[in-house]
Amino acid sequence: MATHLARRGNESFMVLERADAVGGTWRDNTYPGIACDIPAHLYSFSFRPPADWSSIYPSGAEIRDYLELAAAEEGLLPHIRFGAELDGAVWDSGSACWHLTVSGAGGEHRIDAKVLVLAVGRLSEPKIPDTIDGLDTFPGPVVHTAGWRDDLPIAGSRIGVVGTGASAVQLVPELAAVADEVVVFSRTAPYVVPRDDRLLDADERAALLDPETAARRRDELLHNADQAFRQRLGLHPDIDEIRDRARGHLERQVPDPVLRAQLTPDYEIGCKRILLSDDFYPALLRDNVVFEPNALSTVVESKACAAGGATYDLDMIVMATGFEAARPPVSRHVSGRDGELLSDHWSHGMTSYASTVVAGFPNMFVLDGPNAALGHNSAIYMIETQLDYVIGALDHMAADGVRSLEVSADAEAGYTREIDELSAQTVWMAGCNSWYLDPASGRLTLLWPGTAASFRARNGTFEPGPFEFDPVTPESVNEGS
Structure with a gap:
């Protein structure tokens, strides 16, 4: 968003960042093995020169470097106020402005803004389950994957990993290679398919530095990924093929029938996030790794007790338990x-x-x-679609002399019904407990129930019809709008 605004040069803008650097998810998450599960040339900006990615799937460090370089080369750093946390945002109809309260090292400040863009992400607030009795009394380190520290005592330690989601399948093999023991607590077994990552050779990397070649690769990856949405609709043979691929991967890599049964999901594939890994299952076969097919329920001193009754002596607990995605905490600070x-x-x-x-x-x-997210394709493509919408709205405000615009309640209700109707046809509503769903209503609130291309067709262009407008008048100008 900042890059688009900077290139336009039409608006003054400021980016509020509570951390001390850019990078978001890829700044905060530095645990061993962290990487993206979307191919690098699709998980990158279409409007910047192609990066020299080293492999099909980029590592977290590579993505952070990419974002830092973008911020520097696009001249964004002077616009970013680091260490600035949004404590409150209040809409003032009289001045048609947002009054922002921002705290940081310099104390509390007020900023007035005509337009407010919330770009806080979905994976920014770590989630720690409140169902684990005694967790706060554990004598050793308890760390969420998003709060990883390089000084953690991994080598020779007995480590419990809570969760078997996207972070866990990347982290567990890395811990198993150096820890004395790793216990993996699994509430629900995931579906895992081969990752098939590899390094790109010198010729490939050179070719992909050409913008036209990179754009063709990106379009190809986007199209191929969108084909997978048929799986999310439960259509045959698509869903059968991906299910067979996951089960075949499990059977090839886990010969023990007991462990294989514990690792076999009891829900339809795609209902939860499908994971990519070539080394998670092999890590579980190591002599120093225990797969515990139950959630962690109680901690008593250094003993971690699973819901099934098994108890393990641990030195460290890693919470690979995801994020507060369905109910963004920032929403408690925004008053309309x-x-x-x-x-x-x-x-x-x-x-x-x-x-x-x-x-x-x-x-x-x-x-x-x-x-606005997807379960089968790149989040970057979706965000870029939204940027087009926001820019269209800003252009409309400037061209028509609009102080404020607000979408009608009827338009929002109609769009929500549309989402619910489309969602009903997907595997995400097949009955599993997924972070894609709102925990109270059970609605699909995180994902777009369609392809990336259909999201752009539906939401890529600003149309003024559903909006109510407050025009600029001589009186409003005198009020300082």
Whole structure:
């Protein structure tokens, strides 16, 4: 978003970043083995020169380097206020402005902004289960994967890993190689398919530095990934093929029938996130690794007790338990028209129009928010689609002399019904407990129930029809709008 604004040169803007550097997910998550599960040339900006990626799937460090280079080369650093956390955002109808309260090393400050863009991401607030009794009394380190530290005592330690999601399947093989013992607590077995990663050779890397070649590769990857949405609709033979691929991977890599049964999911493939790994299953076969097919339920001193009754002596616990994705904590700090909190507006699950604007919250845009993610394709493509929408709205405001725009409640309700109807046809609503669903309403609120291409067709262009506008008048100019 900042790159687009900087290149346009039409608007003054500021980026508030509570951390001390850019990078988001890839800045905060530095655990061993971290990497993306979307191919590098698709998980990158279409509007920047292609990067020299070293492998098919980029490592977390490579992505962070890519983002840092983008911020520097696009001239964004002077626009970014680091160490600035948003404590409150209040819409003022009189001035048609957002009054932001920001805290940091210099104390608390107020910033007035005509437009507010929430770009806080879905994977920014670590989630620690509140169902583990005694976790706070554990004498050793308890660390979430998003709070990894390089000084953690891994070598020779007995380590418990809670969870078997995307972070865990990357981390467990790395820990197993150096720890004395690794116990993997699994509430629900995941579906895992081969990753098939490899280093790109020198000729490939050279060819992909050509923008046209990189663009063709990106388009090819995008199209191929979108084909997988047929699996999420439960269509045959597509869903059978991906299920067979996952089960065949499990059978080839886990010869022990007991362990294989424990690792066999009891829900339809795709209902939860499908994981990519070539070394997770082999790591579970190591003599120093224990697969515990139950959740961690209780901690008593250094003893970790599973729901099934087994007890393990541990030196360290790693929480690979995901993030507060369905209910973004930032929503508790944003107050729209008539003082309504965004968290109250979303009390039954996140809703929006075009997955980008929210009724009752004028001049506010949400990136990577309600139904703006995918379970089968690149988040970057989706965000870029939303950027086109936001830029279209800004252009409309400038061209028509608009102080504020707000999508109607009827438009939001209609879009929500559309989402619910499309969702009903997908495997995400097949009955498994997934972080894609709102925990209270059970609605699909994180994912777009369609292809990436259909999201762009539906939401890539700003249309003023569903909006109410407050025009600029001589009186409003005198009010300082």
